[in-house]
Amino acid sequence: MSTARKRRNATLIGATLAALAIGTLQPTAAASAAPMSQAKTSASRQSPVFGVEEGIARTVASSLLSQQWREQVREAVLKSGEVDLHALTGKAADTAGTGLKSAVAGADRRILSLKGLPARTGSMLRIRLGAQSMRPHLTAASAPWVAVAATDDHAKTLTAYDSQGRRHTIDTSKVPDRPLYIVDIDVAKAHRAGLAVLHEELVAKGLSKPQTRSGALNTTATAGWWATKVDAIEVRDDEEPWFKGAAEMFSLVTGFGLDGKARVDSVDMPYLDYDNTVYYPNQILVNWSNYKYNLADVVMMEDDDGTNYKALAQAITTALLTITDQGTYIPLVNAVLSAMPDSWFTDDPDYVESWYTLARNSSGRLNGARGNGWMTVEPYFVEQF
DSSP states (O other): OOSSOOOOOOOOOOOOOTTOOGGGHHHHHHHHHHHHHHHHTSOOOOOHHHHHHHHHHHHHHHHTTSHHHHHHHHHHHHHHSEEEHHHHHHTOSSHHHHTTHHHHHHHHHHHHHHTTOOGGGOOOEEEEESOGGGGGGOOTTOOOEEEEOOSSTTOSEEEEEOTTOOEEEEETTSOOSSOEEEEEEOHHHHHHHHHHHHHHHHHHTTSSOOOOTTSOSOOOSSSEEEEEEEEEEEESOOSOOGGGOSOOEEEEEEEEBTTSBEEEEEEEOTTOOSTTOOBOOOEEEEEGGGBSSSEEEEEEEEOOTTOOHHHHHHHHHHHHTTOBOOSSOOOOHHHHHTTSOGGGGTTSSEEEEEEEEEETTOOEEEEOTTSSEEEEEEEEEEEOO
């Protein structure tokens, strides 16, 4: 995975497992994860966002016939790693670059609409080098191809375009030696805006609470509130191959709120860039003052280009508003997963890991139900000023 995208990355919710007891936690949780894993093996679907990106990739490739513009792109990519394509076309020194500006602006608007994001989010399209190992090959004399990262993380090939408009097939099992530009979206920006859209929709439906100035969602104790803090965390496979760049992770924490309604709190995890790497975030994961019961679920997801946050929020709220408090804790995962369109299990967003029946007094290492990650947690009291 390249360092070009420090991003992607809140949990998608717990499951209607009847009569789940702590003693039978792992077998039941693993069974709940199965539908997601099986869905991931279904046929890949090409998202509308990918189609927009591919059209721009072909156009950018053709524009690189101009030596002056090609050099400007090369210098920008080598300097910044990831370049705002709209801003770059605005600074173009010749017509090959300036001619792209309107097409890029139109594509940005289309992508925002497809992802359910407001227009104020700004430009989306970015261009970057496919991998850091390509840097020595990106010389002034080189003629880079341009591609879009495949929507399927397990794709065996990518399609790239040269400046003559010809298509080339690239084997994804190894990083190419020749320079390759990847047209992508600013997933970090989209992710931040998307979580805001998700939160606003959840608040509107009574499934979450507005953020306070301090960031704590709801404090009921005068002296503070109890939380679960993540001390260390590792993901073995973040579902991101080399051509996708770094991951952008988030988790959804779910349970029953103080009003007896199901609730969801999104937790951004922007530091989880690499798999097989242990991180020590000291991050608050659960604010227990928001929950009626001493149990909650966590599902970790990896955000991808095609995620429509408004549709995601609508699916979650539709599923959870049908579940009522029966006077005892009920995990919520299966209810949510069954409401999701199949396409959300193929790429956007990707299911990474889940933790069931997390308690306020949980501590130590907790292995995920999927066996794809672990975290060490501890109870933590957040004092009120």
